[in-house]
Amino acid sequence: MRVKSKKVLMGAVVAALVTAGSVGSILAQDKPVIATVVKISGIPWFDRMETGVKAFAEQNPDVVASQSGPATADAAQQLQIVQDLVAKGVKALAVVPMDPAVLEGTLKRAMERGTIVVTHEADNQVNTNVDVEAFNNDAYGTALNERLAECMGKKGKWTTFVGSLGSRTHLQWVGAGEANAKKYPDMQLVDSNNESFDDANGTYEKAKEILRKHPDLKGFQTSAGNDVLGVGRAIDEAGLSGKVCLVGTGLPNPSADLLETGAITAIGFWDPKYAGMAMNSIAKLLVNGKEITDGMDLGVEGYNKVTVTKGAGAGLLVVGNGMVLVDKSTYKERLF
């Protein structure tokens, strides 16, 4: 028994080493690989980003661009993918961190190994060459809240949703929203910063609970891509469409029905397609040894004249102007 298992083991190890030696010398990747890693795969937001990554790959045949992401929303799973890609030897990483803090150690090691790191939705990421943001987060949060205040008639109870308390951009948006609402003394924030985990069903349940707890609630400001769907469904089912305002980040296509019924007042977004392209475009510039300068045109819609400042670490912070805010009457112009 023991002997047999040892034989199997020895044989396999020898075979593995031989294969490794022979194949390793033949294959050498000549085109630089840019790997995009998203928070979670299989949801509309990051599917849209993938179309951007694919479009970029088509426009730039001299690089290999691809996208991957964990099947569950867990920072540890994303960490594993990033680590494997670094070990695989990709030239550049374009990461949308689930939780920037968790990735710091691994991204640091990646950069020490010469991998170029570009991040998105993480302007506090220390270990990155460039963090690219679609727009100024405070301005976006303020714009969402201003639209909400307008719908609510500048008075009444309102609440906020974030993807998770670790999602820094989400907290920035609702933070800017809260600051904006202070202008209107009749607006009263209740039970703020509910966590949605970007899960429409969970958000739906939570929104129902909040509507039960506060029957006089007038407005929701949401952050993660699926939140408007969950909250919108709760509003719709409660027959409160048009009475309760809902403004949040969302995509036009999934939100179309709820925009039509009036359950969703307005959605704000930046097009993840162009964000994906912008990340890859910056990664390619860095791979080719180019510099990123203020006012530069990345050749991507919404990123034609980017603002470049110093980032949280040694890297740069690149901000585009890709904010879009649409409602029932205008969403069809941006349908994706």
Place this chain on the structure above:
Amino acid sequence: MRKTGGQLIVLVAINCLVLLVGAAISGGSFLSIFNLQSMASQVPEIGLLAIGVMLAMCAGNGGMDLSGIALANLSGVLSAVLVTSVVSGTEHPAAFTFAYIAVAIAIGFLGGLMNGLLIARLNITPILCTLGTQMAFTGLAVVVSDGKAVSVGSPEPLSSIGNGLLFQIPIGFLIFAAAAVLMAGLLKYTPYGFWLMLTGTNPKAALYAGFPKSRVIITTYALSGTLSGLAGVVIAARNVNVKWDYGSSYLLIAILVAVMAGVRPEGGYGRVICVVLAAVALQLLSSVLNFGGLSNFVRDFAWGALLLTFLAVGRYDLVGILFPGNRQRAALMRTPHASKRES
């Protein structure tokens, strides 16, 4: 014994097979030293938790530890909050590291002890008890950290645990290996190990034989908790920051690893070496899929398929079918099992 050998062979074979496939699709870079080190540095977190689950399962009577990753996060977070308030990591890196590790492991031990006491003294079903403590640990971690990530920083000896190499092997992996060897020795050569397995096999007989049943159960969960604390240290060392919701998927993966390793869900049997190999196999598999650029949903599918395969291996004598030479002996060995099942 026959059955256990089969599990071991299949695990070794799967590991080698995945290595070969990885080498083939990556053009050899899968077997580069850097990637082997990278994969080895990823195994300890899940491996330590899986050994904890195995211990709990071995105790029988529905033994299960669902609080593993929650306790690991609590250890990491609470220790970071406590120790940084007393010692500065940048000024006294060595003292900080030492204190951090000691406090984290102590918290893990206490959490596990609590599980054990609740289960043994109050007779709460393990799966319910650890589900409760899991939520309690997570909640406590959120409260002490305000829901934010807590920075541990990279004070020197601690940072090496997460990122350093010793003889070209990641130190985190060596710690994991040492813990595994220690646990294996404990199970094989001490009365505790003997009592644990026999208690798991037949709790009633163990009671009449005068085994210290409560003490065995308390020790088991305390050990599992201590391993969680150690996992918390490894996570902190590797990631620079600790957070309460890290590794929420680990809970089920740790159970998956234990089942793949042939640990009997009814209790009374499990081998540490198999748990280690199963954890390595899962790691290799997910790395291969990442190398191949396949969707992570494929990985979930592959893990599920693997789990079912191992359940089949445990139930039917697949190895005996593959190697007919051993079949007769296998049949002989299986007879008592069969009669037991009928009774």
